[in-house]
Amino acid sequence: MSDATIEFPRAMGEQDAMLWRMERDRRFRSTLLSVTVLDAPPDRARFTAKIARMAAEIPRLRQRIVPMPELVSTPIWAWAEDFDLAYHLRFLRLGGAGTMRELLDFTAAIGRQAFDPERPPWEFYAIDGLREGPGGENGAAILWKMHHAVTDGVAGVRIMRHSFDLAPDGDLRAAPPPRALEPGEDADVARLSSEAVRERLAQVPGRLWEGARKAVDVARDPVGAAQSAARDLASLRRLLADMPGPLSPVMTARSTNFHVDAFQVPIAALKAAAHAAGGTVSDAFLAGVTGGLHRYHARHGKPVAALNASIPISLRNAAADSDVAGTHIAVARLALRIDEPDPARRIRAHHAVVAEARDEPAQAYSDVVAGVLYRLPLPLALRTYAASATKNDLVASSVPGIPAPVFVAGARARAFLTFGPLSGAAVNATLFTIDDMANVSLNADAAAVPDLDALVACVREGFDEVLALA
Structure with a gap:
């Protein structure tokens, strides 16, 4: 997946929509948390410019989620007309002794808070005052909170790379101007619903072609097709089987x-x-x-x-x-x-x-x-x-990580901690290499x-x- 060619469909995918809807029960929130521990505080102006550029280049980071009737469409990604980077990027300092425990407890507290449904579901926190851990006595950290609907772990790494550099100097380019929005462009729910339906209908020819191809396969090899269907059905039964x-x-x-x-x-x-x-x-x-x-x-x-x-x-x-x-x-x-x-x-x-x-x-x-x-x-x-x-x-x-030194606005990353959602389980364990x-x-x-x-x-x-x- 190259960053330049990522597609951002208007309608949520089926898995994202299901996870988003299950959050009516707070046990099943699908919030991703990542903590990058740095050996020094990042340069504030450079980091702000970096995140501004990331938000300008990745459309999804400027979009909010609009619910739709379940039988009509999955939820819609709509442009946030009042997008405010200052809401999504916050600078703060640990108030205690600056321990890793304090940082981790703050991370969990932020993770337990629900996203504002009227804003894009992500937040950055640049945290100063870390006095121990991988970052040393003058450390800092970057906490990113993101909803799983924005992306999965593999693509999330590619998105996160927009906030990283592979050298201390890094990319100092200014952010490009964001996409201009027409007044009320994404305020009409009926129009958004129609767009989502049209987007779904545009997928029909491909699905019909796939169906036709399978029909030809059945005609050519009916026995093999029947065996394949039986294997799929048996596999689906195993997948959906109740577990003690x-x-x-x-x-x-x-x-x-x-x-x-x-x-x-x-x-x-x-x-x-x-x-x-x-x-x-x-x-x-x-x-x-x-x-x-x-x-x-x-x-x-x-x-x-x-x-x-x-x-x-x-x-x-x-x-x-x-x-x-x-x-x-x-x-x-x-x-x-x-x-x-x-x-x-x-x-x-x-x-x-x-x-x-x-x-x-x-x-x-x-x-x-x-x-x-x-x-x-x-x-x-x-x-x-x-x-x-x-x-x-x-x-x-x-999750495949980054096999090279990584820098954030001049500070070197010494650890990258990723906390996946529990989704009803007792423990979530995640491996990320950097x-x-x-x-x-x-x-x-x-x-x-x-x-x-x-x-x-x-x-x-x-x-x-x-x-x-x-």
Whole structure:
């Protein structure tokens, strides 16, 4: 996906619309949080100019979400006529001792606040006064809060690159003038609805062509087509099958409160450990997390063999989705064994089970399933979504990062922490690499995991065990 060719459709995609609608229940808010820890405060004027340029170049950052009748269209992205950069970009200073704990608690507090529905769903906070952590004694941080509907993790990295530089001097160009809006251009809901319908209808010829192509395939090979349809149907049944759970006997409670923490490990060591075990970096990351969760349950005197895990799988390899903004993922739902004591075997076992889930034909129907859920009556939609989402013990994501030094308005980034939404689970664990470090970020439901320090200590031990393979 190149930044210059990202498409920004008027209507939300089916997955984004479903997630947006599920937020009527606060447990299912889809807010993404990222914290870039810097070794010095960024130059205020340069950083302001950088974000102004980013907002001017990326249309979605100047658009708000307008609800539509579910049977007519998904919600619409409309230009925010009163867009005010000063609302979205704020400068502040930590008021206490400047600890990482203070920064992380502030991050969680900001994440719990709902977006203003009349404004584009993103906010930047430039935070001074950080006195410890990866940034050192004169550190700072950049907190970005963004709704998942703006984009998924993979494309989000590309958007975030507009705020980064690969050298201390960086790009000092001024922001181009934003797109001029006609008075009342996006105030007419009826016209917006018509535009959305026309946009959908424009997709019909392509779908008809695809249908015709499949019809030809059926005529050429009816037996093969029938077998393929049967495989897809069986896969869809597995995807939608009810799961017992949650499986954790410890992380059972759920709330609307969460807390976050993170740590770093050398990416070279994580790669070496993965290679030694015959897996990938994502497999090694997952093995570190599950090893930690096994220790956490043992510490509570309630060991468990497996946990329900949801693992997002990017669908952006498909050409049709590679340059379109929004969420383009499928979710692998599986019972993940965590009781394998050998870290190498655990890495290989995770690799096998995730690969099997990734190859399910039904993953291609994620948008269809989301569209059905979006159009159900709201009480039924919420009950259906909650019945599945709250059975998850863990959400685990590995996002490709930036394998080079990164600078923000002259300050060097020393850590990049990414906290994904819980979406009903007890814990979300996310891996993001930057330069030579792998950042492991944990978001935990405060009711499910009241002792976050204990969980972090256990997960650190799980990673120590994995890194010993290097």
